[in-house]
Amino acid sequence: MTKMLGLVALALALAGLAAGCGTTKKTASTGSSSCAKGDLNLVTAGKLTVGTDNPAFPPWYGGTPHKPWQVSDPRSGQGYESAVAYAVAKKLGFSKAEVTWKHVPFNNSFAPGSKSFDFDINQISYTPERAKQVSFSDSYYDVNQSVVVNKGTPIANVTTIAGLKPYGLGAQLGTTSYQFIKDTIKPSKQPSVFPQNAGAVQALKNKQVDGLVVDLPTAFYVTAVQVPNSKVLGYFAAKPGGEHFGMVFQKGNSLVQCVNHALATLRSNGTLKQLQQKWLAKATGAPILK
């Protein structure tokens, strides 16, 4: 008889669990359509919570690193993405003190479940496929892919896309660079994909890959700081329709419209262009690869 009792107890416990889970259902986060500061659909009321990965690399983020941030400090307002985030925050009515930064690894930015950030700004390219799972803001930066190589290696003399075919190319996981290698360069060697920026950089240093495909501003950071004796071989013209970075939001969050509104103003009044000149000016002067 004890067996039967045990079974009943088990059933009751699990039923309780099922019921408990059922009642925690959250209402859909649609929010209101007003962009007044008090009406925004935020993770923490009165605060704008912005996510990015840690370390946050220049030239996207700048400033002296301060715990818990490494390599740079997003709270400094320095670096392009930090500056854009604060400019958007200002347009939405937040003071600098009302912006909080959260460490959000790339993989967590699109993980299912409720988000810990209002938006994530971390060089994430918009694609229609990705936009089925999260909401993207409009472009805050139009991206060109580019190649970094070691000076004095055979690949360093290449001037065309077709010329890149016989080489071993690498990209960082999560970027659209891998897709670009596969679809546009179509190399004869299997490309490498590194989970971390550090691995990709080390592989280029070790000449385990001949070239690294990254976005153009990152390419200039790699050559200036991370891999001595390397150079930006060149960049590629954007695909038709272009590639752009967008901020990532919880799917359907009404905050997107307000951020897009702010971005549109910043674009039309020239702020975005100014910030690009200030933080990404070095990212020019590379030849185009055709």
Add this chain to the structure above:
Amino acid sequence: MASEGDRRPDLEVELREPRGSRLLGGVRLQDEGAKGVAIALASTIVFIALVVLAITHAAGWPEVKRVFFDWGDISGSFPDIARAFVLNVKIFLVCEVFILVLSLIIAVLRSLPGPVFFPLRALATIYVDLARGVPTILVIALLGFGAPALQLTGVPRSPVFWAGVGLILVYSGYVAEVYRAGIESVHPSQEAAARSLGLTRFQALRRVVLPQAVRRVIPPLLNDFIGLQKDTALVGTLGVIEAFNQSQIDTSATFTYGSYLAAAALFVAITIPLARFTDWLIARDRRKRQAGSAFA
């Protein structure tokens, strides 16, 4: 000195098939009969139903279902991952051969008796401690990025090569311990008997001790094979596109997780037959020994 006929009552008792099924909690079917089966069946059905109910009624279930269990997503990513998985299988097969040899040498070194062999024993012990102490992913990263950084001529740069070396080094540590347990489980009288028949120490090891030792450790050995098969996914940290790395590429392209399930299915498709094969080997071994002991 064939080991088939040796009586090892302790081991036989241990390996003998239990009378009732373990799955049914040792219930002896003929005694408790249909009642036990019915209770087990009912409890299983109720349990599964409630678990399914709990999961599908969770607040996040619709989203989880959409991003993890989209059939088009899973099957769409499958061909690329299957192609990448071939590399996992190759690494596994090649490494396994080297591991079996290297670890046997280490285990024999560790089991050498006498004060003369102390340095070799100590070396083998230190090796096993280090191999098991450092996380596999760290060994692979150290070798894969460190060895090519030396830029020595003739030293391969291939990340697959170095990841393979890392897996061999780490797993040899584990498998050596499995071998050693097997060697130590063979009663010293076996070696004494062999030596008294005029076999040299090496012959006694080769012909008497190791055959018995290896046969006893086949299940834990295959257990480590399964672990190795799964750890081939760590090669991806060096940029190599193997099954897990490919599934991560797919996930970051679509922001959905069907590709993870596709990769998991491929790994399971290899490891489950391996597990059943282990069971079969054990059963066959038992049959053989029981047939042998009839003549003893």
